Amino acid sequence: xxxxxxxxxxxxxxxxxxxxxxxxxxxxxxxxxxxxxxxxxxxxxxxxxxxxxxxxxxxxxxxxxxxxxxxxxxxxxxxxxxxxxxxxxxxxxxxxxxxxxxxxxxxxxxxxxxxxxxxxxxxxxxxxxx
Amino acid sequence: xxxxxxxxxxxxxxxxxxxxxxxxxxxxxxxxxxxxxxxxxxxxxxxxxxxxxxxxxxxxxxxxxxxxxxxxxxxxxxxxxxxxxxxxxxxxxxxxxxxxxxxxxxxxxxxxxxxxxxxxxxxxxxxxxxxxxxxxxxxxxxxxxxxxxxxxxxxxxxxxxxxxxxxxxxxxxxxxxxxxxxxxxxxxxxxxxxxxxxxxxxxxxxxxxxxxxxxxxxxxxxxxxxxxxxxxxxxxxxxxxxxxxxxxxxxxxxxxxxxxxxxxxxxxxxxxxxxxxxxxxxxxxxxxxxxxxxxxxxxxxxxxxxxxxxxxxxxxxxxxxxxxxxxxxxxxxxxxxxxxxxxxxxxxxxxxxxxxxxxxxxxxxxxxxxxxxxxxxxxxxxxxxxxxxxxxxxxxxxxxxxxxxxxxxxxxxxxxxxxxxxxxxxxxxxxxxxxxxxxxxxxxxxxxxxxxxxxxxxxxxxxxx
Numbered sequence: 001x002x003x004x005x006x007x008x009x010x011x012x013x014x015x016x017x018x019x020x021x022x023x024x025x026x027x028x029x030x031x032x033x034x035x036x037x038x039x040x041x042x043x044x045x046x047x048x049x050x051x052x053x054x055x056x057x058x059x060x061x062x063x064x065x066x067x068x069x070x071x072x073x074x075x076x077x078x079x080x081x082x083x084x085x086x087x088x089x090x091x092x093x094x095x096x097x098x099x100x101x102x103x104x105x106x107x108x109x110x111x112x113x114x115x116x117x118x119x120x121x122x123x124x125x126x127x128x129x130x
Numbered sequence: 131x132x133x134x135x136x137x138x139x140x141x142x143x144x145x146x147x148x149x150x151x152x153x154x155x156x157x158x159x160x161x162x163x164x165x166x167x168x169x170x171x172x173x174x175x176x177x178x179x180x181x182x183x184x185x186x187x188x189x190x191x192x193x194x195x196x197x198x199x200x201x202x203x204x205x206x207x208x209x210x211x212x213x214x215x216x217x218x219x220x221x222x223x224x225x226x227x228x229x230x231x232x233x234x235x236x237x238x239x240x241x242x243x244x245x246x247x248x249x250x251x252x253x254x255x256x257x258x259x260x261x262x263x264x265x266x267x268x269x270x271x272x273x274x275x276x277x278x279x280x281x282x283x284x285x286x287x288x289x290x291x292x293x294x295x296x297x298x299x300x301x302x303x304x305x306x307x308x309x310x311x312x313x314x315x316x317x318x319x320x321x322x323x324x325x326x327x328x329x330x331x332x333x334x335x336x337x338x339x340x341x342x343x344x345x346x347x348x349x350x351x352x353x354x355x356x357x358x359x360x361x362x363x364x365x366x367x368x369x370x371x372x373x374x375x376x377x378x379x380x381x382x383x384x385x386x387x388x389x390x391x392x393x394x395x396x397x398x399x400x401x402x403x404x405x406x407x408x409x410x411x412x413x414x415x416x417x418x419x420x421x422x423x424x425x426x427x428x429x430x431x432x433x434x435x436x437x438x439x440x441x442x443x444x445x446x447x448x449x450x451x452x453x454x455x456x457x458x459x460x461x462x463x464x465x466x467x468x469x470x471x472x473x474x475x476x477x478x479x480x481x482x483x484x485x486x487x488x489x490x491x492x493x494x495x496x497x498x499x500x501x502x503x504x505x506x507x508x509x510x511x512x513x514x515x516x517x518x519x520x521x522x523x524x525x526x527x528x529x530x531x532x533x534x535x536x537x538x539x540x541x542x543x544x545x546x547x548x549x550x551x552x553x554x555x556x557x558x559x560x561x562x563x564x565x566x567x568x569x570x571x572x573x574x575x576x577x578x579x580x581x582x583x584x585x586x587x588x589x590x591x592x593x594x595x
Contacts, residue, residue: 019275019279032337032339034213034337034338035213035214035215036213036214037211037213037214037215038214042214074380074382076335076357076386076440077352077354077355077356077357077441078379079357079358079377079378079379079380080379080380081379081380081381081382105350105352106350106352107334107335107352107355109335111382122416124385124416126334126335126336126337128334128335128337128340128347128350130347130349130350
C-alpha cells in the first residue's frame with residue numbers, strides 16, 4: 001500500500017549513505033607501520049600519530065636477536081641530526097623507544113641502528129610530523 | 131497502486147543511475163604516472179632502463195632495457211621489492227643487436243618500490259621508484275558529489291511537487307538542489323587554483339601512506355623542501371670506482387637521490403690525457419654507488435658528479451681519483467672542422483663571441499635522444515696542464531644541453547627508439563674567462579653514444595669576446 005513511500009525512504013537512505021561516504025573524514029590519526037629489510041634483519045617500525053614533542057616508537061625485529069637497538073632522528077630539511085635514543089627491549093624482538101623528541105613538523109628520517117650477532121645494520125624510516 | 135509503484139521504481143533506478151555515474155569520478159583522477167627512464171652503467175654495459183607507467187594496482191610492470199652498440203649479450207635478472215620483500219622476478223635476455231629488450235614483472239600495491247638488476251657479475255643495481263595511486267582530490271569529490279546530490283534533490287522536488295498536498299513543499303528539496311549546485315560549482319572553480327599537496331618522492335620521502343593519501347599532508351607548512359649538499363668520497367677498486375655520498379649536515383648516507391636527466395648520478399670522468407666518459411653509477415646500497423671504468427689510463431682522473439636530492443636543486447661535486455691502467459694517452463684534439471667519430475662523419479663549427487655557439491653538423495637526420503636530450507656538451511677550462519688534473523679545479527666546469535624539440539601536449543618524452551632528430555646539434559655557452567678550454571660533445575646515433583672531443587680557444591680581446 002505504502003510501497004512508494006518505502007521506496008522513497010530507500011532513496012533517501014541511499015542519498016544519506018552517499019553523502020556520508022563523501023564527507024567521511026579520511027585517515028584520522030592512524031598508526032604508521034613501515035617495514036624494511038637489511039641483511040638478516042626484517043625491521044618493522046611503528047609510530048602512533050607522530051607529533052611535535054615526545055614520541056614513542058615501537059620497533060619489531062625478526063631475524064637474529066639484536067643486542068642493542070638505537071633510534072636516531074634526523075630533521076632532513078634542516079640538516080639537523082639528534083642524539084640517538086636507546087630502544088628498550090619489551091619482549092623477544094620487540095623494542096620501544098620512548099620520549100623521542102621531534103621538535104618541529106615536517107619530514108623526519110628515523111634511522112634504526114641494530115647491533116648484535118647478526119652484524120650491524122641500519123634502516124631508515126621516513127616519518128612525517130604534522 | 132501499480133502505476134504508483136512503477137513510477138517509484140523508475141525513480142529509484144534513475145537515482146541509482148546518477149549515483150553510479152558519479153562513482154566513475156574515480157577514473158577521472160589526474161594522470162598520475164609516466165614512464166621512468168634511467169641510465170645505468172652496469173658492469174661493462176651502458177643500459178637505459180625504462181620502467182613503464184603503472185595506472186592501477188595490482189598490475190603487470192613492464193621494464194624495457196635499451197642496449198647500445200657494443201653491449202654484450204646476456205641475461206639480466208630483474209626483481210621488484212616493496213618493504214624490502216621481493217614480490218616478483220623476471221629475466222631480460224639481452225641480444226647482440228642494440229635495441230629494446232622487454233621484461234615483465236608485477237606490482238601489487240601503490241607506494242615506494244625498488245627495482246633491482248643483477249647481471250650475474252656480483253653487482254646488483256637497485257632503482258627506487260614510486261608506483262602511484264589513484265587519488266581523488268577533495269575538490270573533485272565536492273564537485274561530483276554536489277552534482278549528484280543536486281540531481282537527487284531535483285527529482286525529489288518533482289515528486290514532492292506532484293504528490294504533496296501543498297506544492298510549496300517542493301521548495302525544500304529545490305533549496306537543497308541550489309545548495310548542492312553551489313557546492314559543486316565552488317569545488318569546480320577552486321580546482322584550478324587549489325595547490326597540489328607536497329609530492330611524495332620529489333618533496334617528501336615516499337611511504338605507502340603519503341602515496342595513497344597525499345591530501346592528508348596538504349596542511350604541511352614547509353615552504354623549502356631542499357636538503358643539504360652532499361660530500362663525495364671516491365674510491366678506486368676492482369676495475370672501477372665506488373662512490374660514497376654523505377649528507378653535508380649530518381654525515382649520514384644520502385639515500386634520497388631523484389632521477390634527474392634520466393639518471394641518479396651523472397658521473398663525468400676526464401682521463402689524465404683528456405678522454406671523457408659520461409657514466410651512470412648504479413646504486414648498490416644507501417649512499418653507495420658503483421661504476422666500472424673500462425681500460426683506464428694510469429694517473430689522475432677528474433671526477434664530477436651531478437645529482438639531485440629530494441627537495442630539488444642540482445648539485446655538482448668535483449674530485450679526483452688516481453687509477454692504474456695501461457691505456458695509451460690521447461693527443462690534444464683539434465678545434466673546429468670536419469672529422470669522423472666511430473664511423474660517423476661530423477663537422478664542428480664554433481662561432482666565437484659572447485656567448486659562443488658550438489654546432490655539430492651530422493650528415494643525416496637520425497639522431498636519438500640520450501638521457502632525454504638531443505645532445506650533451508661538457509666544458510672544462512681554461513686548461514694549461516694535464517686535463518685529468520686541471521679539469522677538477524678549472525674555474526669553468528659546464529654541462530650544456532641541446533634539448534629535444536618539444537611536442538605540444540606530449541608529457542612523456544620520446545625514448546631512445548625515436549631516431550628522428552638532428553642533423554645539427556647546437557650549444558650556446560658564455561665563456562667566463564679567456565683561455566684554452568677542453569670540450570666534449572655527445573650525441574647518440576645508431577644506439578652508439580658518440581663523443582666528440584675538441585678544444586676552444588677563447589681570446590682575451592676582439593670579436594671572440
